[in-house]
Amino acid sequence: MNQLKMPGTDRIASVGWLKAHQWLLLRRLSQISILALFMLGPAAGVWIVKGNLASSRTLDVLSLSDPYVLLQSLFAGHVMGTTAFTGAIIVLIFYLLVGGRVYCSWVCPINMVTDLANWMRKKLGIKGQGLRFTIQTGYWIFAMTLVLALVTQTIVWELVNPVSIFYRGFLYGMGFAGTMILAIFLFDLFVSRRGWCSHLCPVGIFYGFLGSKSVLRVTAMNRDNCNDCMDCFSVCPEPQVIKPALKKLTDDKNPLIQSGRCTNCARCIDVCNQNVFSFTTRFNKQDGMHLHQQKEIMP
Amino acid sequence: MAEKSQKPRAISRRQFMSETAKTACGVSLFGLGLGMYSQQTRSLPSLAIRPPGALAEDDFSGACIRCGLCVRDCPFDTLKLGRFGGDVTTGTPYFTARDVPCEMCDDIPCVKACPTGALSPDLENIDDARMGLAALIDQETCLNFQGLRCEVCYRICPLIEDAITLELQHNPRSGSHAFFIPTVHSDACTGCGKCEHACVLPEAAIKVLPRNLAKGKSAEHYRLGWEEKQKAGESLVNPDVEHQYNLPEGVEYEHGGRGLIDEKTDSVPFGGNPLDTLNQHKADLQ
Numbered sequence: 171m172n173q174l175k176m177p178g179t180d181r182i183a184s185v186g187w188l189k190a191h192q193w194l195l196l197r198r199l200s201q202i203s204i205l206a207l208f209m210l211g212p213a214a215g216v217w218i219v220k221g222n223l224a225s226s227r228t229l230d231v232l233s234l235s236d237p238y239v240l241l242q243s244l245f246a247g248h249v250m251g252t253t254a255f256t257g258a259i260i261v262l263i264f265y266l267l268v269g270g271r272v273y274c275s276w277v278c279p280i281n282m283v284t285d286l287a288n289w290m291r292k293k294l295g296i297k298g299q300g301l302r303f304t305i306q307t308g309y310w311i312f313a314m315t316l317v318l319a320l321v322t323q324t325i326v327w328e329l330v331n332p333v334s335i336f337y338r339g340f341l342y343g344m345g346f347a348g349t350m351i352l353a354i355f356l357f358d359l360f361v362s363r364r365g366w367c368s369h370l371c372p373v374g375i376f377y378g379f380l381g382s383k384s385v386l387r388v389t390a391m392n393r394d395n396c397n398d399c400m401d402c403f404s405v406c407p408e409p410q411v412i413k414p415a416l417k418k419l420t421d422d423k424n425p426l427i428q429s430g431r432c433t434n435c436a437r438c439i440d441v442c443n444q445n446v447f448s449f450t451t452r453f454n455k456q457d458g459m460h461l462h463q464q465k466e467i468m469p
Numbered sequence: 470m471a472e473k474s475q476k477p478r479a480i481s482r483r484q485f486m487s488e489t490a491k492t493a494c495g496v497s498l499f500g501l502g503l504g505m506y507s508q509q510t511r512s513l514p515s516l517a518i519r520p521p522g523a524l525a526e527d528d529f530s531g532a533c534i535r536c537g538l539c540v541r542d543c544p545f546d547t548l549k550l551g552r553f554g555g556d557v558t559t560g561t562p563y564f565t566a567r568d569v570p571c572e573m574c575d576d577i578p579c580v581k582a583c584p585t586g587a588l589s590p591d592l593e594n595i596d597d598a599r600m601g602l603a604a605l606i607d608q609e610t611c612l613n614f615q616g617l618r619c620e621v622c623y624r625i626c627p628l629i630e631d632a633i634t635l636e637l638q639h640n641p642r643s644g645s646h647a648f649f650i651p652t653v654h655s656d657a658c659t660g661c662g663k664c665e666h667a668c669v670l671p672e673a674a675i676k677v678l679p680r681n682l683a684k685g686k687s688a689e690h691y692r693l694g695w696e697e698k699q700k701a702g703e704s705l706v707n708p709d710v711e712h713q714y715n716l717p718e719g720v721e722y723e724h725g726g727r728g729l730i731d732e733k734t735d736s737v738p739f740g741g742n743p744l745d746t747l748n749q750h751k752a753d754l755q
Contacts, residue, residue, distance in 0.1 A: 211541070224560075225536035225584045235584055239534045243585065246531030251586035254534070304488065310496040318504050324530040326507040328560060334535065335553045338560050342537050345552025345559075 176292060177404035178441035193436035200276045205340065212341055222337040223277070224328070225254060233257040238376040242327060245319035262380065268434070270381025274367060274374050275407075275435035279336045283351055284367045287358035288407075301362040303369035305431070312372035332366075333373055368407050368431075382430030387452050388438065390415040390425045394458050395444040402438040402447065412438065416446070425457050426450070510558045515678055517556070517563040518660060520548055521571065521598035522580040522588040526679075532587035535560025539579035539588060545572045548579060566662020566677045571600060573627050573661050596628065601660030602683035603633070603653045603675055611674040613649050616640045622664035622675045623651050631657035633664065651675065655684055 181190040188195075208226070210216040219228045225235040235257035240250050250258075265273060274281055315327040328334055332354050339347025354366050367374055390396075393416050402416075403409040411429035414420045420428070439447045450456075513519075513526060520539055523529050539562050540548040547569045551557030562579075564571060573595045580588040592598060603622075605611055612619035613635075626633040635649040653664075653675075662677040677683075698704050714722045721730045 217541075220541040220582075221536040221538045224534045225538060227538060227582070227584075233584055235534070235536075240585075243531060243534060248528065248532035248585065248587070250532075251584055251590065254584035254586075257584060304492070306489065307492045307496065310492050311499070314496050314500040314503075318500055318507070319531070322504055322507050323527060324507045325534065326503055328535050329507055329510060329558070330503065334560060338535070338537065338550060339553065342540065342550040342560075343552050346554030347552070350553060 177401040180399065180401070180443040181441050184443055190440055193440045197276050197435060198282065201279055201282055204277055205279055205337070208337065208341055222334065222341055224334060225257060232260075234261050237262050238373055239325065239328060241376070242315060242319040242325045245316045246323045246325055247320075265377060265380045266384050268386045269384045269432070270377040270379065270430055271374060271433035272381075272386075273377045274371075275433035278333050278367075278373070280332050280351070280354060280371075281367060283336075283355050284358045284364065285407075287355050288364055290359055291363060296360070296363075299363050300360070301365065303362060303365060305369060308369050308372065308375045311370055312375040315372050327372065331373065332371075364407055378430040380430070381432065381434075382428070384430075385451050385453075386434060387450060388427045388432060388434060388436065388447055389450045389454065390427065390446050391448055391450070391456065392444065392446045392458055393418070393425055396446050397444055399443070401441040401443075405437040405441050407435065407437075408432060422455070423457070424455050426452060426455060428452075513558070513563070513679065514556045515682055516565055516567070516676070517551075518566055518571075518601045518662060518677055518679070520562050520564070520579045520588055521573075521577060521595060521600055521659070522583075522590075522592035523562075523600070524587055524589060529561070529587055530558065532585050533561050534585055534587070536584065537562065538582040538584065542578040542582035544574065544578065545569060547571050564662070566601075566665040567673055568666075570662035570666040571598075571659075572663075573598070573659060596657075596659060598659040598661075599680060601662070601677040602655055602680045603658050603660065603662070603664050603677050604683040605651055605653060605675045606678075607674040610670055610672075611651070612669070613651055616642060616646055616648055618649060619669060620649060620651060621667045621669055625663045625667040627661060627663060628657050628659070632659070655680075 178190050207219045208222065210218055211220060219226050221227055223236055224239045225233070227233050233253050233256065235250075235254040237258040240254055240258045243250055318324075318326040330350075332350055335347045335350050339345065339351075358365050358367075362369070390412070396416060402412055406412055408429070408431045411427050411432045414429075415425050415427045418425075434449075436447075436449065439449070507530075519526075519529065520543075524532055535550070537550045537560070540550050547564045548562045549557075549564060551559050551561045551563060553559050557563050575595060577592060577595050577598075580590060580592055582588075583590075605622075608614045620635060623629060623633045623635055632654055634652050634654065636652045638648040638650055640646040640648050651664075660677050660680070664675045665673045665677050668675050694705075712724070716722060716729075719732045721732060722728065723730060
């Protein structure tokens with residue numbers, strides 16, 4: 171068989187399918203639960219959370235707002251109300267704690283669409299990158315959204331933002347939302363591998379900025395155990411973030427994955443059969459905590 | 470060796486430049502398209518009315534973050550969100566008066582729900598809302614303009630006698646009846662749309678339109694003489710010269726009064742009732 175070996179096979183063999191997918195399952199649970207919480211209102215009349223990801227109100231107490239949308243609003247010349255402002259601050263603090271692009275991998279529903287596309291890419295044996303975008307493209311698009319807001323005095327990105335369109339589609343009526351989601355799916359499947367989330371989406375760029383400063387991080391603490399199976403690179407939506415930590419390429423030989431582009435999706439923790447990766451805080455730069463114990467055990 | 474190592478660097482710089490240029494151009498084109506699209510979607514369909522307190526459309530599109538909280542807190546399901554690919558700007562709230570009008574809640578929950586102030590918190594009294602302006606747009610089908618007494622729009626108006634009044638006019642068709650003309654007053658109409666919703670015709674003769682469409686504007690230098698006169702307490706121009714009638718001696722004419730007067734006999738040659746004159750003429754002939 172010349173089909174690509176699915177990453178994580180070794181890990182599944184040694185610890186079982188469930189444990190080898192625990193973070194993935196938790197993420198899906200998180201993404202679906204958040205959508206379900208919003209859906210409970212319009213679908214069943216149970217109003218726990220109202221609104222959508224742009225701005226929401228939970229149990230008529232907690233107001234949350236998307237800081238990126240408010241940033242655009244600011245560029246469009248509107249000074250937001252205090253409700254939106256405090257809501258955005260809470261969200262900012264939250265993502266500064268748990269990781270900026272946790273938004274991408276634990277909240278954003280489009281992530282499920284593009285992950286599915288990428289999984290199918292592997293199943294169908296589609297090799298190569300397809301149409302190549304660099305992350306620079308994403309930065310340009312991000313800048314463009316702000317410039318457009320400034321020039322047109324409109325929150326332009328929200329007209330086409332697939333995340334908003336997905337949520338509003340489900341909560342307030344689909345319209346042509348389905349075509350947009352299908353377009354992204356097909357784009358990631360046939361046109362460009364991990365094209366949307368990892369290279370183009372300006373929302374991910376914004377949360378990536380937060381992520382470069384955030385507290386919770388993945389560390390390659392047990393990197394000395396690495397057997398170069400490449401499974402982590404294969405599953406990682408942003409494989410370039412792993413290398414500096416895993417291969418000691420940073421100046422201070424820091425095992426922390428420092429890039430804001432890391433989504434804290436923890437798939438690397440799932441698939442690594444050598445237990446190289448784990449969650450820690452940005453202050454823990456310890457290297458190889460379990461190394462000595464393991465050396466003693468192993469002959 | 471130095472040359473060799475420099476050469477690939479030079480190429481990579483060139484590559485970098487061309488990559489950057491390509492990306493910049495591509496993204497700019499994309500942005501241009503998006504900008505054009507955003508300008509197009511700004512023209513709100515004229516029958517889509519924004520919720521109470523909404524900022525002017527230009528400001529609104531920069532302030533509304535399309536969260537739909539106003540829609541959720543509308544107790545009458547009046548408000549809808551523009552759908553992707555629909556007529557109304559994606560994700561922005563609106564209502565269609567003919568389907569479900571605004572019920573003008575006293576506590577204005579939609580404004581309270583808005584986190585950004587796109588629905589201005591300055592609106593504290595719903596009667597001050599200016600969502601649009603009702604206009605009796607079709608006099609040809611409005612029943613009251615035919616001399617009938619429908620006036621459902623007037624009766625249903627939450628600000629009856631302020632926002633809509635019935636103005637009496639002579640009905641020349643019957644000669645002895647009046648038209649009760651429903652008349653909208655822009656200083657009181659909130660644009661709630663209850664009149665449009667209630668209009669009994671298959672297609673409403675009275676419609677709520679965005680105020681800029683429904684309202685005319687008189688030039689700033691216009692002055693209405695009779696108003697100026699009232700304000701000043703007297704005519705601001707020289708009083709009219711009294712009209713001179715060239716009448717035979719002993720005869721006078723009283724304009725707006727008794728008419729032609731024969732001072733000698735103090736009789737009126739042509740009385741106030743034209744029938745008298747006709748009958749007189751008839752009698753003279755006999």
